[in-house]
Amino acid sequence: MAEFWRSTALPHLEARRSCQENTCYRPHTHDSFSIGVIDAGTSVLTGPLDGTIRLEPGDVVVIPAGQVHACNPDAGRWLYQMVHMDQNWAVSLAPCKGASRQFDGIRVLRRPDLHRRVSVLNDAIFTDEAREPIEAQFAALFAELEAASPAHLATSDADPELLARLAPVMRRLRHAESNPALGELAGMVGMTKYQLVRAMRRATGLSPLAWRQNARIVQARRMLRGGRPIAETAHALGFTDQSHFHRVFRAHVAASPGTYRG
Structure with a gap:
């Protein structure tokens, strides 16, 4: 079960509430800056990490755009919330702007007060109501995220030279x-098939x-958020x-695409 809502004041703000019981995610990325909170149950986070991380109720997960990850239930019922937002907007509100640690990699924080703050912001998006301007609330949240020490941190180690070499492949x-x-x-790109697979995994x-x-x-989500019909989106993307x-x-x-489009 999942439900989504987008802010009318700031359309790039998207809130999600979900309840899952089975493996539900392939490794994937977002084109947005994302903050998730675990409300109940346990799950396993995988990504650019040394092994896996077991997430518990109260955990807050910060995921910059482009970071590969997957999070799936460990056992039983798993409830979580997510807030997705334009990353450039998030950078503009962060205390250190582009130098903020929040955009370096996936961070897991174990702070009940931060869990509550994200939950309040998620509720404000779902109801389109806020006690104070939503931008001010996010700026305060980013300041607290910046100061918090993560229980787990996985920084991106993408090789820019390798990414540049693979650019023609990615365009194709x-x-x-x-x-x-x-x-x-x-x-x-002058590689064997096996070299290419290894290079893509290392780079992306x-x-x-x-x-x-x-x-x-990622493109389908943009199109559906913009109101494009599901059949048209599927056809346009091949x-x-x-x-x-x-x-x-x-x-x-x-x-499903229908649930996401709303």
Whole structure:
């Protein structure tokens, strides 16, 4: 079960409440700055980490845009909330702007007061009501996040030179109407197929096909938030049919396109 709401005052602010009981997420990224809180149950966070992290009720997870991660229930019922927002807006409100630690990697904080503050902000987005301007509330939250010491931290170690070398492959994956052959992609950058797969995983955390699927779902979320019909979105992104689109979308978002679009 999942529900979404977008702020009418700041349309880039998106709130989510979810209840899950089974594995629901593939490794994926967001094009937004995201803050999650665990309300009940336990889950396992994986990503650019040395192993996995077991999340517990009260935990706050801060995920910058572009960070590969997946979080799935450990056992039983798992309740959580998320707030997604434009990362440039978040940077503008952070105390240290672009030098803020909040944008360096995934951070897990164990502070009940921060859990409560994020929950209040999530409620304000869902109800479109706030006791004070929402920007001021987020600025105060970012100041507290900046000062908090994380229980776990996973910083990004992406190699900019490798990313630049792989740029032609990523453009081809993003814009191709169907899945390009691995050999074709490898030839574009002078690699073998196996070298390309290893390089993509090292640079992005995902295999070439998984990166393509993730990029298409990121774009699908933008289109659906903008009011595009589901069938039109699926067709525009090159999915063979709506059922295929639904399966891939659900694996990345843990909700159907219809539920997400609202």
